[in-house]
Amino acid sequence: MRLHHTGRPASDAEWQAFVARGATGLVWAVASTGIHCRDGCPARPCLRANLRVFDSRAQAEAAGFRACRRCGGG
Ligand SMILES: [Zn+2]
Numbered sequence: 001m002r003l004h005h006t007g008r009p010a011s012d013a014e015w016q017a018f019v020a021r022g023a024t025g026l027v028w029a030v031a032s033t034g035i036h037c038r039d040g041c042p043a044r045p046c047l048r049a050n051l052r053v054f055d056s057r058a059q060a061e062a063a064g065f066r067a068c069r070r071c072g073g074g
Pocket residue numbers: 036037038041042043068069070071072073
């Protein structure tokens with residue numbers, strides 16, 4: 001079951017923190033790939049339109065996202 005359209009879009013401040021790989025404690029999910037990442041993931045940043053924000057790993061996984069292989073997930 002694919003539920004990759006949940007989570008919330010990133011605010012301007014959240015997006016800026018994401019691309020700067022700042023420490024936010026948020027979970028970054030990518031709707032186009034179905035993975036979730038932690039702050040500072042070494043993978044190339046996704047398009048903003050594909051980014052979904054979750055407050056916890058459990059929420060991202062409940063929405064159908066899987067942990068990123070590069071960073072271990074959010
Ligand atoms: Zn990652």
